Amino acid sequence: MTADRPPDARPQREPGDGWVACACGEQHWGLVGAAGLLLRRRGDDGVELVLQHRALWSHHGGTWGLPGGALHLGERPTDGAVREAMEEAGVEPETIRVRADRALVHPDWSYTTVLAEAVAPWEPRVTDRESLQVRWVPLRDLGSYQLLPAFADALPELRQMLRRLVLVVDAANVVGSRPDGWWKDRAGATARLRDHLAGLATAGLAAEDLGLPGRRWYPEIVLVTEGAARTVQPAGGVQVRAADGAGDDAIVRAARAAAQDGTVVAVATADRELQGRVRAVGAHPVPPRLVRN
Ligand SMILES: [Zn+2]
Incomplete structure (x- = not known):
């Protein structure tokens, strides 16, 4: 999954921020890889997921994906995914439990999807300029959302992982x-x-x-x-x-x-x-x- 930012998005540039020219022929955001959080809860109509409507300036802007971004140097993907979700969606770490993860491994880069479950009531909110909105979306309604292509590609396997x-x-x-x-x-x-x-x-x-x-x-x-x-x-x-x-x-x-x-x-x-x-x-x-x- 490619995530990017405008040059002025973060005045405090983190050591992990930057583009990788990958041997796959693409460029990816995150010098030591990137991670995103797939957070779920059991709602009235079945399983719901937190999705982020990506800001229009971003790569694949206007599509729906997961809160996430570049890992910091030495940071575990599970920690990085939760930190990014705090920054982008107001996730409170004490209200979630990490259950599993999945890695997309490229020659020079990797993206880790961290699957977590909400264990206390909590509502997502836009907390930085990388999102148009963030909200709970019923799993059964995903077909009517235009998904970030890499997220859509990973979804069949991720669906098998929405378990404890x-x-x-x-x-x-x-x-x-x-x-x-x-x-x-x-x-x-x-x-x-x-x-x-x-x-x-x-x-x-x-x-x-x-x-x-x-x-x-x-x-x-x-x-x-x-x-x-x-x-x-x-x-x-x-x-x-x-x-x-x-x-x-x-x-x-x-x-x-x-x-x-x-x-x-x-x-x-x-x-x-x-x-x-x-x-x-x-x-x-x-x-x-x-x-x-
Ligand atoms: Zn690549």
């Missing part, structure tokens, strides 16, 4: 999958796993490891504990469910509860019998090595 990923972790199985002395302190080993998982929620999981479209997915994480590890508390955004009885039953319950509204549920366990049980409720087993510290 929940990762349920079989703590006993994952901790026990490597002989590192965990049996001397099961609660301590499980707390370390929890802290590692908190980082994983931010760093994301590779889409190809999950058989999902796009580049990375940023899961909500449910850690199911049992036995001596039941004392471990939630932290860093990781939810913890302490099993009353058999850990496997609690894992199947957590997987079944999460598998609603098209949510993708992955269950980290190497237990063959449990893998079969979670498949039966619509979840996908993944190997412990994907989530281990």
